[in-house]
Amino acid sequence: xxxxxxxxxxxxxxxxxxxxxxxxxxxxxxxxxxxxxxxxxxxxxxxxxxxxxxxxxxxxxxxxxxxxxxxxxxxxxxxxxxxxxxxxxxxxxxxxxxxxxxxxxxxxxxxxxxxxxxxxxxxxxxxxxxxxxxxxxxxxxxxxxxxxxxxxxxxxxxxxxxxxxxxxxxxxxxxxxxxxxxxxxxxxxxxxxxxxxxxxxxxxxxxxxxxxxxxxxxxxxxxxxxxxxxxxxxxxxxxxxxxxxxxxxxxxxxxxxxxxxxxxxxxxxxxxxxxxxxxxxxxxxxxxxxxxxxxxxxxxxxxxxxxxxxxxxxxxxxxxxxxxxxxxxxxxxxxxxxxxxxxxxxxxxxxxxxxxxxxxxxxxxxxxxxxxxxxxxxxxxxxxxxxxxxxxxxxxxxxxxxxxxxxxxxxxxxxxxxxxxxxxxxxxxxxxxxxxxxxxxxxxxxxxxxxxxxxxxxxxxxxxxxxxxxxxxxxxxxxxxxxxxxxxxxxxxxxxxxxxxxxxxxxxxxxxxxxxxxxxxxxxxxxxxxxxxxxxxxxxxxxxxxxxxxxxxxxxxxxxxxxxxxxxxxxxxxxxxxxxxxxxxxxxxxxxxxxxxxxxxxxxxxxxxxxxxxxxxxxxxxxxxxxxxxxxxxxxxxx
Amino acid sequence: xxxxxxxxxxxxxxxxxxxxxxxxxxxxxxxxxxxxxxxxxxxxxxxxxxxxxxxxxxxxxxxxxxxxxxxxxxxxxxxxxxxxxxxxxxxxxxxxxxxxxxxxxxxxxxxxxxxxxxxxxxxxxxxxxxxxxxxxxxxxxxxxxxxxxxxxxxxxxxxxxxxxxxxxxxxxxxxxxxxxxxxxxxxxxxxxxxxxxxxxxxxxxxxxxxxxxxxxxxxxxxxxxxxxxxxxx
Numbered sequence: 077x078x079x080x081x082x083x084x085x086x087x088x089x090x091x092x093x094x095x096x097x098x099x100x101x102x103x104x105x106x107x108x109x110x111x112x113x114x115x116x117x118x119x120x121x122x123x124x125x126x127x128x129x130x131x132x133x134x135x136x137x138x139x140x141x142x143x144x145x146x147x148x149x150x151x152x153x154x155x156x157x158x159x160x161x162x163x164x165x166x167x168x169x170x171x172x173x174x175x176x177x178x179x180x181x182x183x184x185x186x187x188x189x190x191x192x193x194x195x196x197x198x199x200x201x202x203x204x205x206x207x208x209x210x211x212x213x214x215x216x217x218x219x220x221x222x223x224x225x226x227x228x229x230x231x232x233x234x235x236x237x238x239x240x241x242x243x244x245x246x247x248x249x250x251x252x253x254x255x256x257x258x259x260x261x262x263x264x265x266x267x268x269x270x271x272x273x274x275x276x277x278x279x280x281x282x283x284x285x286x287x288x289x290x291x292x293x294x295x296x297x298x299x300x301x302x303x304x305x306x307x308x309x310x311x312x313x314x315x316x317x318x319x320x321x322x323x324x325x326x327x328x329x330x331x332x333x334x335x336x337x338x339x340x341x342x343x344x345x346x347x348x349x350x351x352x353x354x355x356x357x358x359x360x361x362x363x364x365x366x367x368x369x370x371x372x373x374x375x376x377x378x379x380x381x382x383x384x385x386x387x388x389x390x391x392x393x394x395x396x397x398x399x400x401x402x403x404x405x406x407x408x409x410x411x412x413x414x415x416x417x418x419x420x421x422x423x424x425x426x427x428x429x430x431x432x433x434x435x436x437x438x439x440x441x442x443x444x445x446x447x448x449x450x451x452x453x454x455x456x457x458x459x460x461x462x463x464x465x466x467x468x469x470x471x472x473x474x475x476x477x478x479x480x481x482x483x484x485x486x487x488x489x490x491x492x493x494x495x496x497x498x499x500x501x502x503x504x505x506x507x508x509x510x511x512x513x514x515x516x517x518x519x520x521x522x523x524x525x526x527x528x529x530x531x532x533x534x535x536x537x538x539x540x541x542x543x544x545x546x547x548x549x550x551x552x553x554x555x556x557x558x559x560x561x562x563x564x565x566x567x568x569x570x571x572x573x574x575x576x577x578x579x580x581x582x583x584x585x586x587x588x589x590x591x592x593x594x595x596x597x598x599x600x601x602x603x604x605x606x607x608x609x610x611x612x613x614x615x616x617x618x619x620x621x622x623x624x625x626x627x628x629x630x631x632x633x634x635x636x637x638x639x640x641x642x643x644x645x646x647x648x649x650x651x652x653x654x655x656x657x658x659x660x661x662x663x664x665x666x667x668x669x670x671x672x673x674x675x676x677x678x679x680x681x682x683x684x685x686x687x688x689x690x691x692x693x694x695x696x697x698x699x700x701x702x703x704x705x706x707x708x709x710x711x712x713x714x715x
Numbered sequence: 716x717x718x719x720x721x722x723x724x725x726x727x728x729x730x731x732x733x734x735x736x737x738x739x740x741x742x743x744x745x746x747x748x749x750x751x752x753x754x755x756x757x758x759x760x761x762x763x764x765x766x767x768x769x770x771x772x773x774x775x776x777x778x779x780x781x782x783x784x785x786x787x788x789x790x791x792x793x794x795x796x797x798x799x800x801x802x803x804x805x806x807x808x809x810x811x812x813x814x815x816x817x818x819x820x821x822x823x824x825x826x827x828x829x830x831x832x833x834x835x836x837x838x839x840x841x842x843x844x845x846x847x848x849x850x851x852x853x854x855x856x857x858x859x860x861x862x863x864x865x866x867x868x869x870x871x872x873x874x875x876x877x878x879x880x881x882x883x884x885x886x887x888x889x890x891x892x893x894x895x896x897x898x899x900x901x902x903x904x905x906x907x908x909x910x911x912x913x914x915x916x917x918x919x920x921x922x923x924x925x926x927x928x929x930x931x932x933x934x935x936x937x938x939x940x941x942x943x944x945x946x947x948x
Contacts, residue, residue, distance in 0.1 A: 083791025086947045087843070088813045090850035091826055093858055094865045095886060096940040097931050098910060103940040106947075115787065176794075420722045454725030509815040555813065558943075563887055563906075565894040567816055573893035580897065 085551055092558050099562035107550040119157035120171070125164040126157070133174050138546045140198040142174065166193040173199065181208035187215040202504055213497060244322035261378070264315055268374050271308040274301060275368050309345040312338065312371075334377060341371040403440075406469060410436045410462045417454040424451065435459075440466025510570075516556050517569055519549065766799035768840040777841075778848035785844065792840055800837040803827050817891030825885060829865040851947055858941055859928045873921040879907045 089106075096103070118134060120127045120142075137143040152159045160167070166185060170193065173179040181190065181204055194201055204212050238246070247257035278294035278301055294301055316338045323329035344364040376382040389396070411432035418426040425448045426432045435448040439462050450459045560566050568576070768774065774785055796805060803824065810823040830838050830846045849857050864870070868878045883903040890898065914922045914930045931937045 083794060084809050085813070086788075086851075087847060088810065089944050089947050090847050093850050093941065093944065094826070094829070094862055096943075097859070097862050097866075097914075097927070097937055098883070098886065098906070099936070099940070100906075100909065102936045103943055106943055108946070417725045417728065420720070420725060452722055452725055454722070454729050457729055513816045552813065559814070559886070559889060563890055563902075565887075565890055565896060565898060565902075567890065568893050568895045570893055572895065573897075576895060576897060 085548065085555075089551065089555050092555055095558060095562040099558075100564065101561055103561050104554060104557045106554050107547065120167075121152070121155070121157045121159045122162055122164045122167045123160070125167075127167065127171055129171065129174065135546070135548075136174060136177075137199075138548075142170075142197060144198075146198070162193060162196065163189070166190055170194070170197050170199065173203075178205040179203050179208075180205055181212040183208075183211060187212070187219050191216075202501065209497070209501075210493075213493075241322050242324075244318065245324060248319055248322060260315075264311065265375070265378050267308050267311045268371055268378075270304070271312075271368070271371050274304050274308070275365075275371075305345060308371075309342050312342045312374075316342070334374075337370055337373045337376075340367055341374060344368055403469070406440065406465065407433055407436045410440070410458070410465075413458050414450060414455060414462070417458050418450050418452055421451040421455070426450070426455075436462060439463045441470055442466060513567065514569055515549070516553050517567060519553050520557075766839050768799070774841065774844060778844050779852035780844065780848060788844060788847070789840060792843060800839045801843070802837045806838065814889045814891075816893065817889040819889045821885035821888055822882075825865060825868065825882060828868070829861070851944060855932070855938070855941055856928065859931050860924070863924050863927050873923055874927070875921050876907060876911060879910060879922075880904060883907050883910075 116131050117128050118131050120129070134142045134147075141147055147158050150158045150160055165182070166189065169180050169182055179199065179201075191201065201212065246253055247260070251257045251261035279292045282291060282293035282296045316335070319335070319338075320326060320329060329335055344367045347364055376386065408429075411429050414435060415426050415429045415432045418424045418432075426435065431448075435450075437443075438445050438448075439459065442463065444463075450456050556567065768789070771782060771785060774780075775782055778785070780788070793799065795801075795809065801809075806827045807820045807823040810826065811819040813819070827838065828834075830842050832842055832845070846861070849861050853861070863874070866874045866879060866882050868881060880903060883906050887898060887903050887906075892898075911920075911922065913934075914926055916926050916930070
C-alpha cells in the first residue's frame with residue numbers, strides 16, 4: 077500500500093461503518109494501538125546538517141532503513157539524535173521521499189553516488205517519480221555503456237585458454253590482435269579492391285583492333301579477366317568458409333548481413349560456371365554479373381564509417397519512406413494536371429500520366445533535361461507551378477527536413493524507450509499491488525497465529541510475532557477483514573481462485589454429495605463455511621519436518637484430542653495430529669486452519685444463531701464433542 | 716478543331732482553380748474558416764482552487780476532536796491534497812489504494828457524496844472532519860443516521876431496493892474477482908433481500924429512517940460493530 081495515503085487510513089476505517097448495517101455477521105476485533113506514543117520529532121544528523129521530521133513520517137515506509145528499527149543502529153545516545161555519515165545533499169531528496177511520497181532524482185548528482193545512497197537507505201530506484209525517471213534511466217544507461225566500453229577494451233586481451241576456433245574468430249573480428257590477423261585483413265581488402273577494379277575495367281573500350289570497332293577489354297582479354305575473377309572468388313570463398321568454421325554460432329553467422337553479402341558476391345561466379353554452356357540463359361547470366369558489384373559492400377568490414385552510414389539509413393528508414401511518399405503524392409498530382417493540360421497540343425510528348433511522371437520528377441528536382449516540355453499555355457502555367465513547388469519541396473527545406481528527421485528520430489527513440497520502460501514499471505506496480513493483496517492473505521494466516529498465541533499466553537512467542545507486521549499493516553488488514561465479513565466472501569489469491577474454478581467445473585459433473593448441497597445452501601449464511609475446500613494455501617504444505625511450531629500452526633489443524641470421526645475432506649492436511657507438548661493445548665482442540673471440513677447436513681443451523689456470540693468461543697455444535705468441528709477462519713475451542 | 720477545344724478547356728481549368736483558391740483565401744480572411752486544428756483561445760487553466768479551513772478553535776467547537784487530533788488530521792489531509800480540497804477523482808484514487816484487489820470507485824463515489832454535505836463537488840477539510848467526527852465520536856443515533864444517508868442515494872428519506880442494490884454491488888465490486896466462494900451474479904441481490912427482510916418492517920418496499928434505526932438498535936451485531944472503530948484516532 078502506498079504509504080502516502082497512510083494518513084487516510086483512519087478515514088477509510090471510519091467509513092467502514094457504512095458496511096456495518098449491511099453485514100450479517102460480527103466483525104473481527106480491531107487491532108489495538110498499543111504504542112500510545114505521542115508523535116515526536118526525530119532529529120537526523122547527516123554529516124553535521126540536522127534534519128528534523130515527525131516519527132510518523134518516517135514510519136510510512138517500514139521496509140526502508142529510516143522506517144524500520146535499523147536506524148537504531150545509528151542512534152547517538154549523548155546527543156539524542158540519529159547520526160548518519162553520508163552526503164547531506166543526497167539525503168535531502170531521500171527525506172523528501174518520506175515527506176511527499178515521491179522520489180526525485182537531482183540532476184546535478186552523479187548517478188552512481190545517488191544509487192549508492194538509495195541502496196544504503198534501502199529505497200528501490202524504481203519508485204522514482206515520472207518527472208525524473210527518464211533522466212535517471214538515461215544517465216544510468218550511459219554509465220552502463222561507459223562501464224561496458226571499459227570492459228571491451230580489456231576484451232582484446234587474450235584469454236588464457238582459447239581453443240583454435242576461438243582464436244580464429246577473434247582474429248577475424250579484431251584484426252589488431254595479431255599479425256596474422258592483420259595480414260589477412262589487408263590481403264582480403266586488397267583483393268576486394270582488385271575485384272571491383274576488374275569489374276569496372278572490364279567494360280572500358282580497350283582500343284580497337286584492326287578488324288572491328290572498339291571492344292570492351294573484357295571481351296578482348298577474356299582469359300586474363302577470367303583468371304583474375306577466379307582468383308578473387310577463390311580468396312573470398314576461402315575467407316567465407318573460414319569465418320563459417322570459426323563462428324561461435326554458425327546459424328547466427330549465416331543469418332547476418334555480412335555473410336549474406338559474401339554469399340551474394342561469390343554466387344554469380346559459381347552460377348556462371350554451371351551455366352556457361354546453355355545459350356538460352358546466357359542473357360540472365362550476364363545480368364547476374366551485376367551482382368558482382370556487391371563485392372564493394374565487403375568493404376564495410378574494413379570501414380567503420382560505412383557501417384555507421386548503413387545503420388543510420390536503416391534507422392531513418394521510416395522518415396525517408398515518408399518523404400518519398402509525400403514526394404510521390406506531389407508527383408502524381410502534377411503529372412495528372414500536366415497530362416490533362418497538355419492533352420490538346422498536337423505533338424505532345426505527354427502521352428499518358430506515367431509518361432508525365434518523368435517530366436514531373438525532372439522538373440521538381442530542378443534538373444530540367446528538356447526532353448519533354450509543355451507547349452500549351454495551361455501546360456506552361458502548371459509546369460512553372462510544378463518547378464516552383466519542386467524548389468520549395470525539395471531544395472529549400474532539405475536542411476530543415478534533415479534536422480527535423482534527427483529530432484523526430486530521437487523523439488521516436490525516446491518514445492519507444494518510454495513505452496518499454498512503462499511496461500516494465502506497470503509490471504512492477506502490478507506486482508507490488510498483488511504483493512500487498514497477498515500480504516493480506518499471508519497475514520491472515522499469521523494473524524491466526526497471533527490470536528492463538530494470545531490465548532495460550534506464551535509471552536516469548538507473542539513478542540516474536542507482535543512486531544512482524546506494523547500497526548498500519550494490521551489496521552489495513554483489519555479493514556479488509558471487515559469487508560470480507562460484510563460480504564461473506566473471502567479474498568483469495570489467483571492460484572486458489574483458478575483452482576476453485578476448476579473444482580467447480582469438475583464438481584458439476586460429480587454426483588451431488590451432501591457436502592456439496594450444504595455448500596450451496598451456505599451461500600446465504602455467511603459464517604458457516606461449510607464448503608469443501610482443498611488446499612487453498614500453496615505454501616501450507618504438509619510440514620514434514622518439525623520446523624518452528626509457529627509456522628505449522630497456520631496451516632494445520634492441530635488436534636490434541638481424538639481425531640474427528642467424520643471427516644470426508646479430500647485433503648488430509650486437516651488431520652495432522654501433533655504432539656500436545658508443542659502447544660499448551662491441554663486436551664483442547666485448536667483449529668487454526670482456513671481449511672474447513674464439511675459437516676453433515678444435519679448440522680446445518682439456520683441463520684446466525686450458531687455464531688451470534690463472539691468468534692473466539694462459538695458454542696459447540698450439537699453433536700458429540702469429539703467429532704467434527706465447524707469452524708470459521710479462526711475458532712478456538714477448548715473442550 | 717479538337718486542339719482548340721482542349722486548349723480552351725485547359726485555360727478554363729486554370730481559371731477555375733484560381734477562383735477556388737481566391738475564395739478560400741477570402742473566407743479565411745473573413746475568419747469563417749480556420750486552417751489550424753487547435754482553437755484560437757486556449758482554455759484558461761482553472762487556477763488551482765485553494766481552500767483554507769476555519770480556525771482551529773471553531774473546528775474544535777464543532778467537532779468532537781481534540782486540538783491535537785485535529786492537527787494530526789489536517790497534516791495528513793493537506794499532505795495528500797495540498798490545495799486543501801479533495802475532488803472526486805482524487806478521492807476515488809485514494810480510496811482505491813486500500814482495496815487493491817477490486818474496484819472501489821463506485822463505492823468511493825457514494826462515499827464522496829456522503830461526505831460532501833453541501834454538494835459542491837469537493838470535500839473540504841471541514842466536511843472531512845465533520846464526517847469523521849460523526850463516525851468516530853458520534854452517538855449511535857448519529858452514526859446510524861450517517862449510514863442511512865450513505866445508503867439513500869437520492870437523499871429523499873427512503874431507501875429503495877434499487878438504491879440498496881447499487882450500494883451492495885459497489886461493496887461487492889471492492890472484493891474483486893478472486894474470492895472464495897466465487898461471487899455470483901445474484902449474490903448482491905440476495906443480500907439485498909436479506910437486508911430488506913430484516914429492515915422493512917411494514918413491507919412497503921422501502922426502508923425509512925425510523926425503521927432503519929429501530930431495526931439496527933435491536934440487532935446486537937450491528938450495535939457491537941458500531942463501537943468497533945472508536946479508538947481509530
